[in-house]
Amino acid sequence: MRKIQKLYLNLYLIFILLLFYFPSQAQKNIESKIDSLQKLLTHTKADSNKVNILIQIAQIQRYTNPENSLNYSKQALLLSKEHKLPLKEAEILNMIGTLFRNMTQYDSAMIYHLSSIEIYEKLKISRGIAINFANIANIYNIQKQWDKSNDYYQKALKELEQAKDWRSIGIIYINIGSTYYQKINWVKAKEMHEKALSYIEKSKDEESKILAYANLSSIFFELNNDAQAIAYAQKTLISPNKTNGIVASVTMAKVFLKRKDHKAAEKYALKALQYAQDTKDLEKQIEVNTTLIDIYRYKNDLQAQIKIWEKINKLKDSLHQINLNAHNQSLEKRLENLRFKNQERVANEKQSKQEQIISRQRLYLVLFASMILIISFLGIIGYQKNKALKKAYEEIQQKNRQLNEQKEEIKLLNNNLENIVNVRTQQLQERNQQLEQYAFYNSHKLRAPVANLLGLYNIYLQENSAEEKEKILAYIDQSVKKLDDLVREIQRIVETDEHLSKAKSC
Numbered sequence: 001m002r003k004i005q006k007l008y009l010n011l012y013l014i015f016i017l018l019l020f021y022f023p024s025q026a027q028k029n030i031e032s033k034i035d036s037l038q039k040l041l042t043h044t045k046a047d048s049n050k051v052n053i054l055i056q057i058a059q060i061q062r063y064t065n066p067e068n069s070l071n072y073s074k075q076a077l078l079l080s081k082e083h084k085l086p087l088k089e090a091e092i093l094n095m096i097g098t099l100f101r102n103m104t105q106y107d108s109a110m111i112y113h114l115s116s117i118e119i120y121e122k123l124k125i126s127r128g129i130a131i132n133f134a135n136i137a138n139i140y141n142i143q144k145q146w147d148k149s150n151d152y153y154q155k156a157l158k159e160l161e162q163a164k165d166w167r168s169i170g171i172i173y174i175n176i177g178s179t180y181y182q183k184i185n186w187v188k189a190k191e192m193h194e195k196a197l198s199y200i201e202k203s204k205d206e207e208s209k210i211l212a213y214a215n216l217s218s219i220f221f222e223l224n225n226d227a228q229a230i231a232y233a234q235k236t237l238i239s240p241n242k243t244n245g246i247v248a249s250v251t252m253a254k255v256f257l258k259r260k261d262h263k264a265a266e267k268y269a270l271k272a273l274q275y276a277q278d279t280k281d282l283e284k285q286i287e288v289n290t291t292l293i294d295i296y297r298y299k300n301d302l303q304a305q306i307k308i309w310e311k312i313n314k315l316k317d318s319l320h321q322i323n324l325n326a327h328n329q330s331l332e333k334r335l336e337n338l339r340f341k342n343q344e345r346v347a348n349e350k351q352s353k354q355e356q357i358i359s360r361q362r363l364y365l366v367l368f369a370s371m372i373l374i375i376s377f378l379g380i381i382g383y384q385k386n387k388a389l390k391k392a393y394e395e396i397q398q399k400n401r402q403l404n405e406q407k408e409e410i411k412l413l414n415n416n417l418e419n420i421v422n423v424r425t426q427q428l429q430e431r432n433q434q435l436e437q438y439a440f441y442n443s444h445k446l447r448a449p450v451a452n453l454l455g456l457y458n459i460y461l462q463e464n465s466a467e468e469k470e471k472i473l474a475y476i477d478q479s480v481k482k483l484d485d486l487v488r489e490i491q492r493i494v495e496t497d498e499h500l501s502k503a504k505s506c
Contacts, residue, residue: 033060037053037056037057037060048083048085048088050076050079051076051079051080051083051085051088051092052088054072054073054075054076054079055072055073055076055088055091055092055095057069057072058070058072058073058076058095059095062095062098062099062102063102066099066102066103069099070096070099070100070103073092073095073096073099074096076088076092077089077092077093077096080092086119086122086123087123087125089119090116090119090120090123090125090128091116091128093112093113093115093116093119094112094113094116094128094131094132094135096112097109097110097111097112097113097116097132097135098135100112101135101138101139101142106139106142106143109135109139110136110139113132113135113136113139114132114136116128116132117129117132117133120132126159126160126162126163127159127160127163127165127168129156129159130155130156130157130159130160130163130165130168130172131156131168133152133153133155133156133159134152134153134156134168134172134175136152137149137150137151137152137153137156137175138175140152141175141178141179144182146179146182146183149179150176150179153172153175153176153179156172157169157172157173160172166199166200166202166203167199167200167203167205167208169196169199170196170197170198170199170200170202170203170205170208170212171196171200171208172196173192173193173195173196173199174192174193174196174208174211174212174215176192177189177190177191177192177193177196177215177219178215180192181215181218181219186219186222186223187223189215189219190216190219190220190223193212193215193216193219194216196212197209197212197213197216200212206239207239207241210235210236210238210239210241210244211241211244213232213233213235213236213244213248214232214233214236214244214247214248214251215247216228216232217229217230217231217232217233217236217247217248217251217252218247218250218251220232221251221254221255226255226258226259229251229255230251230252230255232248232251233248233249233251233252233255234248234252236248237249237252242275242278242279243275243279243281245271245272245275246272246275246276246279246281246284246288249268249269249271249272249275249288250268250269250272250287250288250291252264252265252268253265253266253267253268253269253272253291253295254291256268257291257294257295257298260298262295262298262299265295266292266295266299269288269291269292269295270292272284272288272291273285273288273289273292276288282315282318282319282322283319285311285315286312286315286316286319289308289311289312289315290312292304292308293305293308293309293312296308449479449480449482449483449486450483452475452479453476453479453480453483456472456475456476456479457476459472460472460473460476
């Protein structure tokens with residue numbers, strides 16, 4: 001099982017190298033590259049360029065100095081958020097997630113990967129989503145949670161199929177195959193790696209193809225298919241990649257050992273050991289030396305076995321010390337993070353309390369100012385209402401005075417009216433008397449002379465005697481005079497009445 005875990009870790013490191021772009025491209029002098037980038041950073045004004053430079057510096061140091069890489073990554077993240085560069089923000093979040101994963105801080109790594117996925121989903125970038133799903137799957141794989149790991153690999157595959165990224169799909173299938181390899185399900189591991197190989201061949205990625213060959217050589221050996229194991233191992237050894245060469249050489253050594261060809265087995269084991277020493281991979285050196293012990297056991301070379309056991313023990317001690325140092329550094333880093341988080345929490349609580357006090361003071365100030373404004377407003381309204389009421393009261397008093405005056409006038413008018421009515425009544429009575437007198441004159445006294453005149457006139461017309469006509473004319477003359485007197489009398493009555501009316505009206 002330990003050998004299987006070592007193989008997976010090796011494949012995992014290769015997966016990281018294949019999926020992500022490294023600006024330095026294995027330059028010899030990393031420090032000079034960082035210095036030149038830092039100088040470029042100071043002279044760059046464009047925000048997007050600053051973010052790119054910070055990312056490059058972080059990527060160069062991600063394995064040599066992960067803490068510095070993390071600091072530069074966080075600077076780039078803040079700058080990308082400040083200037084609203086969501087694509088860069090998602091890329092940096094994913095990068096920080098991988099840094100925390102390499103530092104074995106898996107919970108922090110998961111948070112950053114999920115945040116990156118959220119942004120990529122908004123931007124609808126399938127490949128970005130897939131890379132984060134694959135990284136989360138790797139975290140579960142390291143923790144030996146195979147089912148969760150495969151679930152996230154399947155999610156990554158769905159996204160990559162939409163993007164038609166055959167190379168990345170092939171690498172995902174290699175990782176899925178590696179989980180089945182660790183679960184000792186050789187058949188399923190073979191199926192996944194063959195599927196990976198079919199996708200990688202579409203993308204024409206030779207490096208990934210060699211990785212698939214190396215893994216298939218180990219799988220076919222476990223399936224006791226030595227011919228296929230040798231065929232894939234030989235395809236692997238064509239590549240100059242020493243990491244894949246270790247896997248292929250060990251497979252070849254095991255096949256020849258099974259065939260009892262100890263010389264060939266030793267040859268490939270020593271070749272694998274040389275590759276492991278060149279790559280400074282202590283775990284691989286231990287694994288290859290263990291294979292050499294099996295070879296020397298079959299050769300009955302006890303002296304060689306003892307020497308190799310001594311080497312293995314030294315290698316184990318060195319590896320243990322390295323792991324112990326890494327563990328201590330991880331613990332120190334976690335302790336430092338806890339201290340920082342505790343200080344940050346205390347500072348945040350202090351700041352929060354201060355903000356609460358300031359907020360409360362502001363609230364009281366606002367309430368006090370509001371009360372003053374309300375009181376002032378009510379005072380202004382009260383003053384205006386009081387002024388309006390005072391004005392209305394004065395108008396009412398004025399109207400009351402006017403009403404009293406009108407009342408007095410009406411009273412005087414009523415008194416005068418009574419006198420006027422009495423006077424007018426008396427006038428009407430006198431007038432009636434005059435009218436009755438006038439009517440009497442008109443109907444009786446005036447009628448008689450008129451009737452006499454009409455009668456005398458008719459007699460005058462019928463009379464032939466001149467003497468009689470003279471008499472009649474005398475009578476007519478008397479009647480006319482009498483009529484004239486009556487008319488004068490009537491005129492006098494009328495004039496008297498008019499004078500009286502005018503005098504009383506005045």
